[in-house]
Amino acid sequence: MNGQERPVIIAGNWKMHKTRAEAVELSKTIRNAVAGEKDLPVVVLCPPFTSLEAALSSCEKSEIQIGAQNMEHRDSGAFTGEVSPLMLKDLGVSYVIIGHSERRQLFGETNTSVNLKFKAALKHKLVAIVCVGETLDERESNLTDAVVSRQVAAALDDVDAADLKTLVIAYEPVWAIGTGKVCEADEANRVCKLIRATVGNLYGNKSLSQSIPILYGGSVKPSNIDEQLAQSDIDGSLVGGASLNAEEFLALVKSGQKKVGLAASRS
Ligand code: 13P
Numbered sequence: 120m121n122g123q124e125r126p127v128i129i130a131g132n133w134k135m136h137k138t139r140a141e142a143v144e145l146s147k148t149i150r151n152a153v154a155g156e157k158d159l160p161v162v163v164l165c166p167p168f169t170s171l172e173a174a175l176s177s178c179e180k181s182e183i184q185i186g187a188q189n190m191e192h193r194d195s196g197a198f199t200g201e202v203s204p205l206m207l208k209d210l211g212v213s214y215v216i217i218g219h220s221e222r223r224q225l226f227g228e229t230n231t232s233v234n235l236k237f238k239a240a241l242k243h244k245l246v247a248i249v250c251v252g253e254t255l256d257e258r259e260s261n262l263t264d265a266v267v268s269r270q271v272a273a274a275l276d277d278v279d280a281a282d283l284k285t286l287v288i289a290y291e292p293v294w295a296i297g298t299g300k301v302c303e304a305d306e307a308n309r310v311c312k313l314i315r316a317t318v319g320n321l322y323g324n325k326s327l328s329q330s331i332p333i334l335y336g337g338s339v340k341p342s343n344i345d346e347q348l349a350q351s352d353i354d355g356s357l358v359g360g361a362s363l364n365a366e367e368f369l370a371l372v373k374s375g376q377k378k379v380g381l382a383a384s385r386s
Pocket residue numbers: 132219291295296297298299336337338339357358359360361
């Protein structure tokens with residue numbers, strides 16, 4: 120926990136990488152390395168659908184949480200190629216990434232579908248990592264704040280305050296994803312603060328917004344994570360490329376541990 124009693128979360132989004140055998144190898148290496156460690160952050164691994172079961176059994180009875188990268192919002196039906204929240208729950212998955220920019224940009228997801236998926240995650244008690252973030256064009260047109268706050272408001276449309284307990288928001292500027300161009304830590308923190316203020320204004324409840332973990336994602340590496348995690352409103356990281364390699368991901372987890380340990384020593 121940090122000063123505001125928010126959990127520190129280090130989540131790996133494996134995207135379309137790792138066969139089952141590779142998923143077993145990576146998740147077992149991570150599981151063994153963190154076993155018995157003190158001050159662990161919440162560690163979440165998000166393999167592709169086909170490797171979820173392999174990762175789940177490799178991490179059984181460990182602290183590691185397994186998440187999906189997407190889901191359909193309906194429970195069942197004639198939706199060829201889709202995977203439902205019911206099915207994820209049935210496997211034992213506990214987290215789900217919703218509205219990743221690659222889903223929005225490449226697979227036509229919209230603020231409306233993100234809202235439906237978030238409500239489905241709530242219904243099935245899956246912790247949702249809802250992704251928001253601006254494109255380079257939007258940033259260069261000074262639209263960052265408007266775009267991000269609109270994405271947050273739309274995701275939370277018609278959701279009760281009491282339901283926000285299982286919400287994690289990830290700020291992932293699209294231009295920083297997979298490009299090696301990390302967002303400056305103080306700017307990332309400014310946008311994370313704006314996200315928090317947006318939630319506070321929507322519900323007229325500042326303390327509610329103080330309880331929501333907000334992650335930064337976009338070219339997070341062992342060399343830049345400490346600066347990000349030192350910020351007041353960044354509670355963890357959503358990591359792509361660097362989560363595919365055990366050594367790099369474990370270095371990120373170590374940075375999360377330092378943040379947890381520091382907060383514990385302050386309280
Ligand atoms: P990279 O860490 O590869 O930039 O990806 C970030 C991301 O999209 C995590 O969801």
